[in-house]
Amino acid sequence: MWTLQDAKNRFSAVVEAALAGTPQQVTRRGQPAVVVLSSEEYQRLLAGAVQTRESFVSHLMAFPGPETERAEAKPRGPS
Structure with missing residues (x-):
């Protein structure tokens, strides 16, 4: 699992891992945000x-x- 900042800094590694068949989870502010996966898997x-x-x-x-x-x-009565 990657923090958003780490994923930005090492985006090539995130993409390479996804292409190798391992979806990469990214968190933002400590909460799961997105998953990067290969186009084939998508x-x-x-x-x-x-x-x-x-x-x-x-x-x-x-x-x-x-x-x-x-x-x-x-029905309601008159008000």
């Missing part, structure tokens, strides 16, 4: 995400229909 992850994602239409069609119970709301 494309692999992106392709996997696209394959498992359902279409928006499928998502809408899975939404419960009119048989779902709705809470009854009563």
